[in-house]
Every structure is written in C-alpha cells, then in structure tokens.
Amino acid sequence: MNCLFCESQNIDFTCEKCKSSFCINHVATTEIHECRKHNLIYSKAKAAERHFKCTVVENSECPVCKSLLRLERLSSGQYYLECTNPKCPDSWNSYLKTPGLFFPSKEKLAREALRYNLIKGNRLILCSKKLRHIIGKELCPNCFLELLKRAPLTNFSTIMNSFNITAEQMIKFMNKYMDEERIYGIIDQKNQMFYYISPEMREKLLSKFYDEGILKVEDLAIMLDMGSDMARNIIYKLINQNKIKGSFSQDKMIYYTQKYILDTIIKEIKKEGRVTIKNLASRFNVPKELVKSYCVNLMRAKEINGFFADKGNEVITANQIYKEIKAYSKETGLFELNKLSAKLKIAIELARKSLHELIKTGNIKGIFTQRREFMTNKYLEKKIKDLARAYRTMPLRELSNRLGVTESSIEENLAMIISRGDIDGYIDMQKRLFVAYSVPISSKPQSHQKAGKSVDEGKIEVLREYDFIGGQLHYKAIVKNKGNMAINSVKVILDVPSSYKIKTPLINIPFIEAQNSRGVDFYLEPKECGVSNIGGTVIYKDAHGDKHSVHIRKKKVQIKCPLVVSCLSSIEDVQISIQDLPNDARAFLVADLDPRLAFRAAIRTIKRFEGSTVTTHEGSDTKGKYEAESWHCSEAKVGGGRIITRIYVSEASQSLEVRVWCNHAGQLTGFLAKIIELLFEEINMIRKIKSEEREKTIDIMAITQNLAEISDYCMLRWKAQNIRTKLHDTFIRVRNIIGEKEAILGRMEFWLTELNKFSKDDKITDDLADKLVNDVENFRSVISRSIKI
Numbered sequence: 001m002n003c004l005f006c007e008s009q010n011i012d013f014t015c016e017k018c019k020s021s022f023c024i025n026h027v028a029t030t031e032i033h034e035c036r037k038h039n040l041i042y043s044k045a046k047a048a049e050r051h052f053k054c055t056v057v058e059n060s061e062c063p064v065c066k067s068l069l070r071l072e073r074l075s076s077g078q079y080y081l082e083c084t085n086p087k088c089p090d091s092w093n094s095y096l097k098t099p100g101l102f103f104p105s106k107e108k109l110a111r112e113a114l115r116y117n118l119i120k121g122n123r124l125i126l127c128s129k130k131l132r133h134i135i136g137k138e139l140c141p142n143c144f145l146e147l148l149k150r151a152p153l154t155n156f157s158t159i160m161n162s163f164n165i166t167a168e169q170m171i172k173f174m175n176k177y178m179d180e181e182r183i184y185g186i187i188d189q190k191n192q193m194f195y196y197i198s199p200e201m202r203e204k205l206l207s208k209f210y211d212e213g214i215l216k217v218e219d220l221a222i223m224l225d226m227g228s229d230m231a232r233n234i235i236y237k238l239i240n241q242n243k244i245k246g247s248f249s250q251d252k253m254i255y256y257t258q259k260y261i262l263d264t265i266i267k268e269i270k271k272e273g274r275v276t277i278k279n280l281a282s283r284f285n286v287p288k289e290l291v292k293s294y295c296v297n298l299m300r301a302k303e304i305n306g307f308f309a310d311k312g313n314e315v316i317t318a319n320q321i322y323k324e325i326k327a328y329s330k331e332t333g334l335f336e337l338n339k340l341s342a343k344l345k346i347a348i349e350l351a352r353k354s355l356h357e358l359i360k361t362g363n364i365k366g367i368f369t370q371r372r373e374f375m376t377n378k379y380l381e382k383k384i385k386d387l388a389r390a391y392r393t394m395p396l397r398e399l400s401n402r403l404g405v406t407e408s409s410i411e412e413n414l415a416m417i418i419s420r421g422d423i424d425g426y427i428d429m430q431k432r433l434f435v436a437y438s439v440p441i442s443s444k445p446q447s448h449q450k451a452g453k454s455v456d457e458g459k460i461e462v463l464r465e466y467d468f469i470g471g472q473l474h475y476k477a478i479v480k481n482k483g484n485m486a487i488n489s490v491k492v493i494l495d496v497p498s499s500y501k502i503k504t505p506l507i508n509i510p511f512i513e514a515q516n517s518r519g520v521d522f523y524l525e526p527k528e529c530g531v532s533n534i535g536g537t538v539i540y541k542d543a544h545g546d547k548h549s550v551h552i553r554k555k556k557v558q559i560k561c562p563l564v565v566s567c568l569s570s571i572e573d574v575q576i577s578i579q580d581l582p583n584d585a586r587a588f589l590v591a592d593l594d595p596r597l598a599f600r601a602a603i604r605t606i607k608r609f610e611g612s613t614v615t616t617h618e619g620s621d622t623k624g625k626y627e628a629e630s631w632h633c634s635e636a637k638v639g640g641g642r643i644i645t646r647i648y649v650s651e652a653s654q655s656l657e658v659r660v661w662c663n664h665a666g667q668l669t670g671f672l673a674k675i676i677e678l679l680f681e682e683i684n685m686i687r688k689i690k691s692e693e694r695e696k697t698i699d700i701m702a703i704t705q706n707l708a709e710i711s712d713y714c715m716l717r718w719k720a721q722n723i724r725t726k727l728h729d730t731f732i733r734v735r736n737i738i739g740e741k742e743a744i745l746g747r748m749e750f751w752l753t754e755l756n757k758f759s760k761d762d763k764i765t766d767d768l769a770d771k772l773v774n775d776v777e778n779f780r781s782v783i784s785r786s787i788k789i
Contacts, residue, residue: 004142005182015140024048028144030136030169037129038068040084047131049073054127056084059120060113064092071106071124078102079109081118094118139163144173145183148196152225156192167192186233195226197234205234209244213260217253228253249285256284258294262303265294269304273320277313310345321346321354322363329364333379336372369404380405381417388423388436396432407432408504415506418491418539421547426489426508437489459483462538462552468584468669473500473524473559475534477552479509480517485543487512492520494536494552499559500524505536512540526559526673533557559670569633570716571615574644578661581644584668585659586676590649593686598656599628599649600701601682606632606645607705608678613712616705626651636667643671699733706730707780714769714776720758723772727751730779738786744779751775 001011001021008023015021022028025045033047034040035054042050060069060081067085074080074095080102082093094101099116103109106124113119147162148154159170174194177183184202186195197205201224208215221231235255239246245258261284268283269275277295281288295315298304306317324344328335341351355374358364366376383403387394400407414434417423425436461480466473475494481487490509496502507520524534535554541547569577590598599618611634618628632645644661658675662668686697706726713723731748751772758764764772 020142028139028141033131056127058125154194213257274316371404389439475522478519481512487540490540497532558666581661583661587657591654595651602647605679613709720764724755
C-alpha cells in the first residue's frame, strides 16, 4: 500500500471511508508538539524527524531580527539554519538567503556560521529538550479536498462540522493544499466562505488574459457568483502565480495585460501620428507615468519610430514630423529652426535632423542660409525673380548677401531659372555679374519655343567629346553658328548624372558671330563607377531677340573602377611595362601634414585594393629633406591588363603625387578617382590625430606597411637583405612601442640572424620564404592584440 500523494510505503494513516493511505508527511492531523522553553510548535512529521527534541541553537542569532535560529535539514541530508521568529521580515534561513550556508555535517555548518557571526563559540549548542505532545485527530486529505471541490462555494461551518476541527486548523489545511497546488481557490475569512475554482474555469480565465488581454472585475464576479473584492483577489492570485504583466485601472475594476496596452498604444500612435500621453492614459484609466514608461520602452525597442513632443506630454511619429515640416515649409517658405521646433513642439535637434532627412531624400528642396534659416527652392526663386525685376543687373556677391546664401547656390539656382526661361538673362562668370533682360510674370509657353526652333533649324550645331585628365572627366562642347547672323546670350547647360560631381553645370557665352564657333569645357569628377549618358541643352537668342534651344546629344561615358588581383612583378618588369602604358596622375599639397604620415596614408589607401607592393623607399634628397617612393602592381580581374601605381612624397615641394598606368582609359580614370577619394578619407583621419600621438601613429602605420611588404617580398622570392632591412625596421619600432619583453621580438631576432647569412644579391630560398610568411601572420596577430592596430 502506497501513499496517495508520494507513493511512499511508510503508511501512517488509512481512511476508513475512501480507503486512501497517507504517509506521515502528507496526513492531515491536528496533532502538534511543543517546546515549552522556546514556545515553538512542531508538526507531527517535523517532530518525528527530530526524534521529538527541540533543535533550537541556543548560542545563535538571526542576522535580520536577532531571534534564535533553529537547525533544519533538507531532503538531501544537508543541514542549514532557520530563524525561529514567524514574523521575521525576510523569513531568513541560511539556505535561501545570504550567505547561503548548507553543509552535510553539523561541524562544517558550525564553522561557517561562526565565520559569519551567526553563532557564538565553535559548535552548535542545541536545546535538545523533549517536545511536549499535544494529542489531536487525523483527517483524510482526500476526503477534505473532495468536500472542497464538491461545490464552487463552501461554507466554513460545513467543513468544520464535517471534520470536527477549528477554523484556524481548517484554514491551515486549505493554505497547505493550495500551496501544494492540490486545489485552487480563494479563502474569504470575512464571509466565512471558500471559493473553489476548477482547472477548467482557471484555464478559461487564463485564456481571457492571453487571448483578449483585458479582464473586467464585474464580469468575473458574475461568472463566479461572488463579490467584486473576491473577484479582484482571484485576479491578483492569477497574475502572481502565472507572472502575467499588466496593470489595473485606477478604479481597480479592469485589468489590462501589458501586451494589450502596448498593442493598443502602437495602434493608436500609428493611426493618429501625434497623440497626447493624457489621452492614452485616459484610454485605459491608468497613470500617465505608466503610459509614458511604456512609450519609452516601445521607442527603445523600435516598435514605434517616434519621439516625445510638447515637453514629454505628447508622442509623435517620425512620419508625422515629416508631414508637419513639409506643410510648414510650404506655408512659410523661410523659417528658423527654433520657430519650426516651437511650431511642432519638438526639440531643435530633432527638428534639424528631420529636416536634413527630408532634404537628403528629396522630399523638401531647399538650402540653409548663412543666417541659420531654411529657405525652400521655390521661395528662393521667387526672391531672385523679385530682385531681378527691381535691379536687372546685380553682382552675385550682393545677391548672395541679400538672400543670405552662398554664391554657388545663387549661381546654381540662377542657371536653373534661366534654363527654364523664367528669367531672360545670363551670368557673366568673368565679372561675377547677373544680368536680367526681362522677368516675365509667367514663363513663355512651350509652343512658342517650339515654333522658334524651326526658324534656325540646322543653322546651330553642337558637337561634344570627352577625354580623361587627372582622374576627372573632361567634357567639351562646341557650339557652331552656321547662320548668317550672330547669336547672343548663349547658355550651355550640362545634364550631369548623380554619379558625377561638377562645380557648375552652366557656362555662358556672350555671343557667337556668324560662321564662327565657341567651345566650353566642363570638368566632372566621378563619384562611382558605371555607364552614364551625358547630354545637355544650349539656349540662345537670335538677332530678333527670340529665344531658341538646341539639345546636346547624349554621349555614352563609361567609368570603370576595376576589380583587381595581386600579381607578382619585380621593379624591372614594372619599369619596362610603364613605357607602353597610358598614365595619369593627381598631385596636391600636403603642407599641413607630416610627410611621413602622408606617405603612410597613401600606402594604406593602396592596400585597400588587392595588389602587391613591388618596392618602397624612404630617405632624404640632396638637401636632407624627406622623400619617399612606392611602387605597386595588380591586374584587372575582368579583361586582364596590368595596373601599376606609383606614390611619391616630397617634403621639399610639400606635395604628394599618385600616378597610375593602365591600358584602358575608363579604368585609368575610375581607379585614380577611387584612390583619391579613399586617400582624402585617410588624410582627414590623420588630421584629427593629436600632435603628441603622431610619432606613435607613424610607428604603427610603418609596422603595418612593413609586414605587408615582407609578405609580398617573400612571395616574390626577393633579395634576402631587402627583406632583412624591412624586418629590422619593424623590430625597432615594435620594441619602442610594446617594450623589450614581448616574445615575438625573440622570433624576429632569429629571422634577422637567418637572413644575415645571405650575401647582398642572394634571394631568399623557397623553404625559408614560406616559413617567414607564416611567422609574419603570427607577428601581425600578436602586434594587433598588443597595440590594437
């Protein structure tokens, strides 16, 4: 026969009615055992486990309430200490609380307890007095539980009369079985009732939490036929036991789950765009601070792309900010950022960031003035037209000062207005002067221009061609006047694709005589690779003052930034190859930089591409000024063809030159333009380095460069003494930075000794080259960890 609850065969009680058997740990009994000295009560099971003797430790003290401690034992056999005070604030015990003392022997527990001042003396002094036996009666737990489950509502008197026990004993049994989850319900001591909730009803209530997210106290009270207070207690119990996060309304009549509140907030904010915290709080009748904390969490988790507005009293989405900014800019045309932020009730930085995003995406077109205002293009054009009507002739500088924008912006917008025909005039680039003949109230109809085209059809011809110079695209347009009369106010406007950068897309030609031609030159800097079609428009006036336009036929231009792979070449091969290859170069001053840093920046730029270093030399010219040169070689992955790059830095001329040799003109320009773009990034980064850190930066960059070149030289099976020179320079720099105790210095000394065995012109052997390449990789890893390259 086994215990109904634990399958134990040590049966202490068998019910005559239901024939259920129970062990001493699970039988329901009113029998107790008492220690008179300490006035402590032990249950029948605990008293039997302690051989009916008190286990209070006489020389102990609770660290929380200063009461005596009692020696307890876990089911695993380990001993621990527990506070005897039932009202102890923390219900302290050494098993669950700090310092976490539980040991298989009393002696070890005593040593540790003494260490934490839980006892006095080096052993546990137990009370060990025999417990007083108070006879009670034994109940069948199964019959007790069946009575409680018989009806949803059971009166206390019914239970007490059925088992002949006191209310205190009955409540003790109820709490015990609810803690063991053998029954689920609520004890109403005020009305002397027990409310039983069946597993089916419990699942139904939980489904309301998980599926609907909202539970009303009134609905639950009607469902369970109980008062509102008891229904509320059931909700408290459910959310505590199942760890359901949420909040009651302020009148405690509705409980909302956190998921329901968050989903509703997200839906409401996305629908309205701008909503007040007060309205959201009133939607659930919960405190504003709670709703605000939910909004903060949603923004951090990026569930809503929004921000706080009106000093934290509103939530506004990014899209709503964009809509309101567009509406405000359309309404005013010119505004300061602080006025925009005041209008939208948002921070100035948020207004600036949102406005920049709209400008970047092209949703708003305009510029920031020098007076810290934002001006839309439409407003700027209106102001330019007003000034043109009033003054007709005006220097670009004065126009810029009046409107508070840069001359380049004025020039660009004027070119667009003139090309559309909204202003009849031109820009004298020599005198930096704007001349307007007339400013019509509205632009001329297109039909008039089309009719005008037929008058001079075939008499005005536009030729165009391009070539590559210094990493730039040189686009030349020639306007030929084949007619018998001169033309004037000629404007050549280039339609520049977004993949190029140009200083100005418009060039003015005052007039072209009959049977003459004039050429204009545009210099475009490639920003990305690809095929582009570059065309434009020529606008001019004939001798009668009528305006005409001729389209510049589009020219297909291909810029290639080739994918390259490293190739193994010697300096002799390179010198022979460059004699037959076209080349181009860019040079610029580096007077504000240490020439050594400029050289390292150029080397790092080239190393971004997959290529090999042919040779590098650093030294001094005849005047003792720093001078450095480096050659690099690679091959195009597509189509093949060798690409050779030379870097030259001179402290005497304070210049840095990058020259590229390549057989394909488009690849040559594209590759050179990409190198210059990356080089500027490196140089700008170096300019930010503090002066006291520059020497260390030079050493780190030199170490990185040397290690890469040693690997290249080993692959080329280069002269051993050249490799030793690079390794010796690396050895000295590493020792200066990380000290002399680093283990890799010993390995470097080994290689310096090995390489020193070769004569001047001997090349490194295959076996040593392969081993050195592996060691160089190890050097790079160790140095990276030590100095964080």
